[in-house]
Amino acid sequence: MSVSTLIFDLGGVIINLDLPLCINNLKKLGFTDVERYLSNYGQQDFFLAYELGKIDTDTFLQHIAALNPHKVEIQDIADAWKSFLQDIPQERLSLLWQLRDKYRLLLLSNTNELHFDVCARNEFRKSGHEIEEYFEKCYVSNKMGMAKPNQDVFRYILADAGVKAEECLFLDDGQKNIQTAADMGFQTFLVDGNNHIEFLKNLIKEQRQIN
Numbered sequence: 001m002s003v004s005t006l007i008f009d010l011g012g013v014i015i016n017l018d019l020p021l022c023i024n025n026l027k028k029l030g031f032t033d034v035e036r037y038l039s040n041y042g043q044q045d046f047f048l049a050y051e052l053g054k055i056d057t058d059t060f061l062q063h064i065a066a067l068n069p070h071k072v073e074i075q076d077i078a079d080a081w082k083s084f085l086q087d088i089p090q091e092r093l094s095l096l097w098q099l100r101d102k103y104r105l106l107l108l109s110n111t112n113e114l115h116f117d118v119c120a121r122n123e124f125r126k127s128g129h130e131i132e133e134y135f136e137k138c139y140v141s142n143k144m145g146m147a148k149p150n151q152d153v154f155r156y157i158l159a160d161a162g163v164k165a166e167e168c169l170f171l172d173d174g175q176k177n178i179q180t181a182a183d184m185g186f187q188t189f190l191v192d193g194n195n196h197i198e199f200l201k202n203l204i205k206e207q208r209q210i211n
Contacts, residue, residue, distance in 0.1 A: 003187060005168045006099060006203070007157065008135075010109035012173035013191045014096070015120055016086040025080035030068045043110075050112045053142035057113050078114060085119040093127045095200040096134050102204065106161060107131070107138040108170075110147045116140050137161065148172070149180040171199075 011017045019038065026034045037047045050060040061074050064081070099105060109116065116138075124131040131138060139157055141147040146156070158165060165185035172178050173191045182188045189199060 003103065003167060003169045005104040005106060005161065005163050007106045007108050007168055007170045007186075008096075009172040009174070009177070009191070010107060010111060010116070010120060011085065013171055014092060014107075015088045015123055017084060018086050019084060021086075022080065022084035025083050026064075026077075029072050029076055029080060030070050031064065033067075048147075051110055051141050052147055053112075053145050060112070082114055082119050085115050085123075088123045088126075090127070092200070093124070093134075095204065097127075097129075098204055099200065100134060104161070104163070105135045106157065107135045107140070108148065108153065108157060108172075109139070110141040112142050116142070148174065149176040151180060151184060154181060154184055154186070169203075 008014055023034045023038065037044045043051050046055060046060065046063045049055045050057075055063070057078075061077050061081075064077050065072055065074060096105065111120070121131055124134065137160070139153070139160075141153075144153065144156065146153050154165070157163075158168075165181075166187065169187045169189060170178070170181040171189045171191055172181070175190065178188045178190050191199075
């Protein structure tokens with residue numbers, strides 16, 4: 001069946017991530033066991049609670065501060081945390097802009113307030129457009145209270161967007177997320193950090209051939 005809807009993950013697919021930089025910046029502030037809480041594909045403990053919207057940003061930052069035996073400025077912690085997200089290459093934004101005229105574009109991300117409403121929004125604004133101008137709707141974990149790879153997230157999107165799984169192509173850099181989507185009938189594409197630009201170009205070419 002042909003694809004009508006593209007569902008994009010955010011981090012590692014659209015916006016570049018630098019987990020080692022984030023961890024290093026937190027360690028510079030005196031946090032020694034950051035790795036037990038963080039990974040590119042899922043968070044633990046209060047980091048996960050923040051990602052699910054169960055705690056707000058102030059509470060999250062205070063939790064991190066409490067792990068440090070030394071006094072650390074909250075803004076410095078916030079800056080270190082935001083360094084997890086980097087840039088969005090202009091070519092990637094241009095390709096997304098072309099795709100929005102050919103497909104329905106949705107965003108599905110396990111994310112949090114600082115990363116989505118500050119980092120990601122600012123990166124999209126550099127193009128002169130808001131993130132909502134690229135995507136028909138943004139589904140983010142901290143606002144939904146649910147996260148990938150649970151099937152509930154995918155069921156919610158199907159119902160809310162009024163689409164069938166087999167008509168959707170889901171792009172993500174997490175194998176578990178891809179596997180869940182594939183088990184539910186979605187068409188999937190695993191982004192490995194090097195292949196998404198050419199793949200997006202191919203999607204545009206394929207749509208032109210259909211038309």
